[in-house]
Amino acid sequence: MEKINISSISYCKIILHAFKYPHCQIKGVLLGKNNSEGCIEVLDVIPALHSALVVPPIEILFIHLDVYCRERHLEIVGLYYANNVFMNNSFDEQWMKIASDKLQNPIILQLENSKLSLNAVSPCLRAYCQESSQKWKEINYFVENSDETVSLASLAVQNKLHKNLADFENHLDEPLILIFLIVI
Template sequence: MSKVSFSTLAYCKIVAHAAKYPHCEVNGLLIADAPAKGDKLVIIDSVPLFHQCLHVSPMSEIALMQIDQIANTCNMYIAGYYLANETLDDLSYDKPAHKIMDKIAEHETDICMVVINNRLMEINQKENALVVHKHEEGKWKRCSSVQIENGTLAAASAILQQQSYKSLIDYDNHLDNLSLDWFNTEFANLVQRTSGQDTGRMLTINKSIS
């Protein structure tokens, strides 16, 4: 089974999205460099989508098309989907998740689904809170080899402790105010300052198609 790794930026954005809306389900997309590198899927960025209605809708279709188009211009691709459930012990994937993953799988093969383990969403992050599944042999199987960069948990802890997650913008926020940057350039800068390391490549908005 191939390995999956997450950059500090991708991890912190996922955790911040869940922390900003602790009483809601949240979801988003995972971004990887194209082409994939060997037997490891490297998630370099994540894009927060919704915290209100996670079901497949015209808005989610539009978001998928926009992100796919922008990713292609950056030599990246949509490599998966993440979800945080409302209840503490729910690690399941719902039907909307599978529908979105089916759409992603129409174009890509090296992809994964992630559900956040709410039990590990502590203000002092001690363990990777992401439960990762990959599609292999026709089934979604939990991936036992999941890596995060050095310093990621410390950076995520600082963001939670300082409540910096409140500045994260998801697509729902963007729909309420189209001037908001749902690719979170400023939040990426915050992660870089907090972690003390370069956050690396990230998805950037092409103003002509945003």
């Protein structure tokens, strides 16, 4: 894998998910396409969880996303997460295992909490690809219109758009909330 491109909407939704649950570890799913040049395009994200990882809800989410992706000619290309402790940049081993078990050649985006701010001047993610079954390698990524996207994410948080975001866990708590599958 040579390159990862992250759409503006994907980046903004990850940031909004983190701001909605600043005290929680968040997890989500990356949707996109692998193009013929070896580039992974992350076109959308689905916020998944904001509390402890429990496998049955993840299984249900993947079933929903299989149908959702098929209808939109997308695929699940990876997962994202942020730790719940400000300076903790460690791997989420459970989430990495799910990525390895469920996906072929997955990527992982990790939100760097220490770089998350309303005054951010650059994207605050780390990207990883799987080198072997037990090893992940940090790789470069590109955010679409990077400067504008970072500013847009800050503006979205300042306008409290994160309060309107629902993740899959919210949907399980209140099944009428289908917003986790809607682009903001």
